[in-house]
Amino acid sequence: MSDKNDEKKVTPRSQDFAAWYNDVILRAELADYSPVRGCIVFRPDGFAIWEALRDELDRRIKKTGARNAYFPLFIPESFLRKEAQHVEGFAPEVAVVTHGGGKELEEPLIVRPTSETIINYMFAQWIHSHRDLPLMINQWCNVVRWEMRTRLFLRTAEFLWQEGHTAHAAREEAERETLTMLEVYRGFVEDFLAIPLVVGRKSAAERFPGAEETYTIEGLMGDARALQCGTSHFLGQNFARAFDIRFLDETNQMQHPWQTSWGVSTRLLGALIMVHGDDQGLRLPPTVAPTQVVIVPIWRKPAEAEAVLAAARSARDQLEQAAVRVRLDEREGLTPGFKFNDWEMRGVPVRIEIGPRDVASGEAVMARRDRKGPEAKQKAPLAELATRIVALLEEVRASLYRQALEWKTANTRQFDDYEAFRRQMAGEGGGGMADIYWCGNAACEARIREETRATCRAIPLNQSVPAGRCLICGESASERAIFAKAY
């Protein structure tokens, strides 16, 4: 009896987080495994989330002045070698094309793991004068990184992303751009995806290969592990030098421009799932939900069906006119209870139930996915449904953010005792975020990593903390850092 029921359910999140994560993705039909190891197939619901996310972020990026362009998938192998740190960082994971048209290529081509090199090659040809600056380009594309271990959305051999690349006349301008985009990401992820973040600088060890400074937004997943959700890099003049990008400034001096790059990827879908999901399955913020509202009609006798369906269809039309992504579940042979569970598993933010009793009273039941039990349900007059739903969707979004923030706050701890920190990180799964004084020394960072498997996720910006002592070596430390076990 209960066995039979279990087969219909996803593995409870509380029982096995990793199994739950895979279950939810496959059962909610967001994605599927591909015949190629490490690659992922985006199914329509998964891709619709990506599209919603992409469209909104695209708007926000364009608002900053960047424009979209597209560069080739293939890059001459020699390009990668031009920047020392860059090649060191990416060489182990690039896919290389050696043959084309039945012949061995004179120079192998790499499949882009990121586009710094080819974009900077083009920048060198487009930038001659300070009047050509700033040059701000964004690209939506796929990239390939041959990972040893992959996980759906979080780390796949091929993934979709957005990469911005900018060149500026002055160092300060590029530094400002790096932080501007970091703030665009923060606002986007916190407001639109309802995921609370830690915003900060990366340690030298965690820095992007070729960058002078890397900034990050870090989220805390439902298993108390951290996930890097986006990065913004200040590249200095490293790539400008490597690719000989030069311009004449106002005083007729030859200069290398100062550059940035920044990106977020389909990994954000993994973050959405792991931050908001629960034992029943997905919980999607209405902003990205492919279906924001599902209407489940309920009736007993054929005579009732007609009136119920008429009311349900009218509700659907009303919501469509209010630009709500609504779906009426008219499938036959399935009980309402089954449909409730099915749509909850798929993360639909709000469900509307319309039955004979509602038709009689001119109301409908609205059930919100972010809450459980009777308090999740409320009635609304059919005549006011659209306005009530629009308001409720916004409430759900805000509520999901609040819940995620509570979790993050509850799992962020300050430590001034290394042993206590170690105990917190011990065992399987995450240990939350540890907020500690760190002297900045790589040796201390390495020791933490070895002994606790936690890594430096971010050194938060704009700290105004009194000077303290490094948790590891006891030397003086002027900043606190967030360490956590991460994906």
Add this chain to the structure above:
RNA sequence: CGGGGCGUGGCGCAGACUGGUAGCGCACACGCUUGGGGUGCGUGUGGUCGCCGGUUCAAAUCCGGCCGCCCCGACCA
């Protein structure tokens, strides 16, 4: 690449020790039933048992080789 495990209808598994008609649950199709929290019953579709070879009257089962996948470690948005 090191350690562990697994390959049997779409999914999850049993059968293997002791060779003899390939089975169960879910899913799927159809019908009836049911319907305000995963209805119930019936009928039915679907499998070269990962691949190659060997032993045998007979191999999912025994033997040899190969391939693939998953989990754990070293790299990472």
